[in-house]
Amino acid sequence: MRNLFTNPRRLPLVAPSILSADFAHMGEECASVLSPVAGGEAVVDEGAADLLHLDVMDGHFVPNLTMGPDMCRGLRRAFPSAFLDVHLMVTDPWPHAQAFVAAGASHITFHVEAVPEERLGEVAAGIRELGASVGLAINPPTTVDHALDHLEAFDLFLVMSVNPGFSGQAFMPEVLKKTRVLADEVLPTQRIQMDGGISPANIRLVLDAGCDVVVAASAVFGRPAAERPGLIRALRGR
Ligand code: DX5
Ligand code: ZN
Numbered sequence: 001m002r003n004l005f006t007n008p009r010r011l012p013l014v015a016p017s018i019l020s021a022d023f024a025h026m027g028e029e030c031a032s033v034l035s036p037v038a039g040g041e042a043v044v045d046e047g048a049a050d051l052l053h054l055d056v057m058d059g060h061f062v063p064n065l066t067m068g069p070d071m072c073r074g075l076r077r078a079f080p081s082a083f084l085d086v087h088l089m090v091t092d093p094w095p096h097a098q099a100f101v102a103a104g105a106s107h108i109t110f111h112v113e114a115v116p117e118e119r120l121g122e123v124a125a126g127i128r129e130l131g132a133s134v135g136l137a138i139n140p141p142t143t144v145d146h147a148l149d150h151l152e153a154f155d156l157f158l159v160m161s162v163n164p165g166f167s168g169q170a171f172m173p174e175v176l177k178k179t180r181v182l183a184d185e186v187l188p189t190q191r192i193q194m195d196g197g198i199s200p201a202n203i204r205l206v207l208d209a210g211c212d213v214v215v216a217a218s219a220v221f222g223r224p225a226a227e228r229p230g231l232i233r234a235l236r237g238r
Pocket of ligand 1: 017055195198215218219
């Protein structure tokens with residue numbers, strides 16, 4: 001499987017979020033954004049997703065319920081070489097992280113707001129020990145201070161550009177300054193992801209601020225399948 005974190009070239013990667021896919025046709029929906037030749041070391045198909053983003057919400061950390069490990073397990077079985085990027089918007093991430101890695105997740109991102117600061121390093125190390133890469137997500141009102149204090153514990157930093165809970169919300173440009181701070185600090189093997197309200201209309205701002213993994217739910221899955229390769233290419237800033 002591709003390891004997105006050993007490629008220091010910082011190509012913008014695109015992560016469609018299945019939250020806006022048609023849940024009654026999830027296999028076809030994912031196939032519509034994945035390259036039939038996915039799995040190589042480089043971006044081989046600019047119109048295809050690099051990651052599938054799974055938005056996991058527990059009805060407690062955020063006011064919505066979405067999907068559990070069985071969704072991840074089904075996608076892993078259907079798409080053995082896909083990079084499954086699990087975004088845990090949950091109050092107690094560690095047990096869920098274990099369940100999702102067991103279900104085939106490639107990567108787990110959990111929220112800085114959900115874990116006491118003294119446990120951030122321990123949870124991150126635990127996820128790496130399970131064999132997945134690990135990210136730290138930061139909500140719009142939260143500073144990057146804890147991320148900077150634990151920089152080497154993570155492979156990715158996710159700067160939320162909406163308050164999490166729902167797809168289809170408006171982009172919050174004020175979070176871009178946090179991305180710029182992180183971009184000056186991260187190592188060549190670490191990545192900065194942005195999530196929420198991203199579309200071809202604002203992608204230039206996002207990429208220019210130093211973000212190199214772009215999540216989009218409604219901008220990809222809210223459009224007909226025939227348009228998705230062009231939209232994914234546009235989200236690379238092409
Ligand atoms: C926000 C989720 C996002 C969301 C993005 O709660 O973490 O991944 O699905 O949706 P769009 O791209 O429609 O804003
Ligand atoms: Zn997300």
